[in-house]
Amino acid sequence: MPIKLPLLAEYANMEIRMDEKDRHIIRALQRDGRLSNQRLAEAVNLSPSPCLRRLRNLEKSGVIRGYAASVDQEAYGLPITVFVRIRLERHDEETVRNFERQVAGMDEVLECHVMTGQMDYQLRVLAASLGDFEQFIRARLQRIGGIGSIDSSFAYGTVKETSVFPLT
Numbered sequence: 335m336p337i338k339l340p341l342l343a344e345y346a347n348m349e350i351r352m353d354e355k356d357r358h359i360i361r362a363l364q365r366d367g368r369l370s371n372q373r374l375a376e377a378v379n380l381s382p383s384p385c386l387r388r389l390r391n392l393e394k395s396g397v398i399r400g401y402a403a404s405v406d407q408e409a410y411g412l413p414i415t416v417f418v419r420i421r422l423e424r425h426d427e428e429t430v431r432n433f434e435r436q437v438a439g440m441d442e443v444l445e446c447h448v449m450t451g452q453m454d455y456q457l458r459v460l461a462a463s464l465g466d467f468e469q470f471i472r473a474r475l476q477r478i479g480g481i482g483s484i485d486s487s488f489a490y491g492t493v494k495e496t497s498v499f500p501l502t
Contacts, residue, residue, distance in 0.1 A: 350395045355380065357501060359388055360398065364498040367401045404497065412460040415489040416467055418475070419453040421482045429480040436478045442470050453485070 358378040362369060369377065375385035392398045407413065422429055437446050437457065445458040461467035467486075475484065 414461040416459045417487045418457040419485040420455040422454050423482040
């Protein structure tokens with residue numbers, strides 16, 4: 335059952351305070367989201383009750399937004415990773431909203447970041463083949479409108495990939 339993520343506005347008046355122990359809990363769960371509370375408590379050197387209380391507070395405050403499986407994209411059938419940089423023709427409110435709304439609805443796009451510099455957005459796109467990527471560009475992305483340029487780079491290897499945040 336999917337977890338409904340609260341809107342960012344719901345957190346606007348919440349004060350989120352985390353200490354080093356909370357960060358250790360988060361890192362342990364980022365490494366293995368299926369840890370039982372007992373194993374999590376052992377990993378972060380807490381007794382189970384305070385560990386569970388901290389975990390529930392992290393979930394309730396929105397620091398922990400949900401849990402997901404880490405899947406091998408090649409085994410899943412999407413071996414191609416493409417970084418697509420987009421520059422919009424105009425930066426008026428309507429063009430920006432339309433672009434962001436359209437991209438948010440594209441399953442092929444795993445990430446969309448607003449960027450500084452010459453390009454406005456960077457997307458991380460997965461595809462089954464070069465032909466599928468071409469079809470995505472021609473049939474989906476180019477049809478959005480308001481795009482000034484599209485620049486793509488194909489990743490041919492991965493040196494590091496992690497979802498574990500560094501300690502602060």
